[in-house]
Amino acid sequence: MIKFDKFTLQNGLKVIVHHDPSTTLVAFNILYHVGSKNESPDKTGFAHLFEHLMFEGSIHIPSYDRPLQLAGGENNAFTTNDITNYYITLPKENIETAFWLESDRMFGLDFSQKKLDIQKNVVIEEFNQNYLNQPYGDSSLLLRPLAYKVHPYQWATIGKDISHIQNADLEDVRNFFMHHYAPNNAILSISGNVKTDEIKTLSEKWFAPIEKREIALRVISKEPEQLKARTQTVYRNVPFDAIYIAFHMSSKLENDYYVADLISDLFANGKSSRLYQSLVKTKQLFSDINAYITGDIDEGLFIITGKVMSTVKINDAETAIWEEINQLSNGNIDDYEIEKVKNKFESVYEFGQLSALNKAMDLAYHELLGDAERINQEIEKYRRVTKDEIQKTASKIFNRKNSSTLYYLSKK
């Protein structure tokens, strides 16, 4: 049970405080409700590029990193399809440094053409390092647009194409900031050996003077139901064939989400999981196999992927995956197995509680989903899933018509 206090400033900034006396550090996490789904289709990769610019100095503070390091702190950030999340850990006594730095960059950034050009280069190298210059690295860039035709989840956070990053101009950057970075579009969460009163005072001092801003209207179209199986085949310089199958699934706010998550665990979480035991160990069709959900807030994807053994034909490997899928959809599940994946979820959750930073991030994220209190209901939601629900959800998701299959084949 994670206890916390919650309050909202006049300007709309939500603040969550979790008292954790076991640590001398404090975790300071700020979530902005903007991700790659808020980009326009001809300017993708922007939310993430912008995340980089947030470290390039703000109106009153020329360097973000220097003063933080001076105060013994460390920071980082990440961008997803739904959010951009910034976090700091630092000695508890120096918490005001975090307020000072984060409030100033919410107040305003010190943009310049030079800074933008440099960060464009850095992001292009990130694109190269993580997507283009890695074996199978571009698979997610291919699979998303195959599965989504309307919803902006069709592009990855890094962007559709390097040219979008190259073409970003200063005007775009300014607009993006004014429309998405605002107290009324953010959630601050803090965990550590702190008192709520102290956090209230500091929040009032540093964040309250920042005025509310008008947030860009979000018109995000729902992805229409997929009516026909889709496939795509590409040939690449990789040693072995790989297969990626994506299925549309529910949004994060539906009960089906938890069911699907448990199904992905039944399939591929741990060495005793179904796909690993059957397809890697017994039949030896794959060298690696995985099943996971993308975890997005809007309707997300359930993905099954594997690298095929060199002696195996990709069609046989694919057939074997479908046999496993059908087993589950036909209700071939025993209670022990469901108990096992639930236990595992609970255990991982328990280990996660060791970190003040984890807790701060989770609290902010659950608040975004509707209420930070959801963090304490998670286990119960997984525990409640029944065999019947698993079968129903499996039959609903694992329909050929609902599938997009990428055959990623070796040129050799």
Add this chain to the structure above:
Amino acid sequence: MKLDRRNHPEFKNIEHINIPIPERIELNNGIETFIINAGTQDVVKIDITFNAGGWYQEKPIIATVVNEMLIEGTKEYTSQQIAEKLDFYGAFIHAQPTKDFGNVTLYTLKKYLPETILILEDIIKNPVFPEHELNTYLNKRKQQFQVELEKVSNVARREFNEQLFGKSHPYGVKTKIEDYNCVSQKDIVQFHKTHYQSNKCKILLSGKIDKTVLALLEKHFGNEDWGFNATVESAQFDIPHPVKMETYIEKKDVSQSAIRLGKILIKNGHPDFHKLNIVNTILGGYFGSRLMKTIREEKGYTYGINSVLVSLKNAGFLVILSEVGADVAKKAIQEILNEVKKLREEKVSVEELDLVRNYMLGDLLRSFDGPFEISSSFKNIIDFGLEINYFNEAIDAIKNITPEEIIELANKYLHEDTLIRTIAGKYN
């Protein structure tokens, strides 16, 4: 009063770090055991480290195969039964083979420790390495190895290590694809027999540790000697003088080249080590480092660059590593060399040194925040047999190092002309 947004609000330098010292005990059979009792959650982690790394193997990859296959079947249980049990209890066993050690780690909820420690005991004492499991494992690993070889970073790492240590040194030898065809079950069983014994391991216990946990550990690992109890002569290897200062492996169709620069340096435990580590941090050991500033933030050549003092049991070396745009590899190397030279020639400013001091102290604070952070911080110290007050010495060094000492150390150890280089990708 108007809010002063320009000036840093008052902050404190980190004066004191409470370094929890692990309690050392010996089990009945003499196994050296270290205990870290900390944290709020009812979880337990057990690290068992055997002197069973690649250093001790007579044939390629044997040490790795043994370590990773412990879990693939015992006298009593099949691979699948073991996996089922661990997953049911939500526990994890990780094998981590290194050049020096064979590591086995159990993560478990404390309430399931009686069941999970039984599995840990079984896989360490009674593994059988079934032939069919071995074949599956080798075929799978062989493919994964081939995929890994497609990455320029791996190509550069392998080549760099060979350049530093030579082809026949255990730290320099490169695994080859053929090695996966030459592993026999007999060799595996033999290696396990000679190296996984009660007199060749150390145990590190962390989490909520109380009497019941200790009693369980004693019962399963401490009551008597286990394993074959052979004495093994630890082979010694010479490190040859590097034959080649620069190696370039061309890889067509790449958008980035992986580069590595470095040299053999002092081992961890050497009197200069803590201070040299500070010099390294200034150069490329944190996000605000000089290399990050120049190569990433000024030039935009890379997504990231690091400089690391690598500690092995019998050697230490420096490596500066990055993946850079394929067309700027030459320029990036030149910039790196300039930065190294600058360390030797120009005194570090007081501002920069203060920043690095505070950053490093903050980082130490983070490394002792939580039971598993504490245990991973102490893991190398214990495995290498270094002084248990290691971190207090590190703190002293951080607080007291002077700009003069930094120049001196840089000149003593880091002359840019002595760095060997490896480039994988394009280089022109």
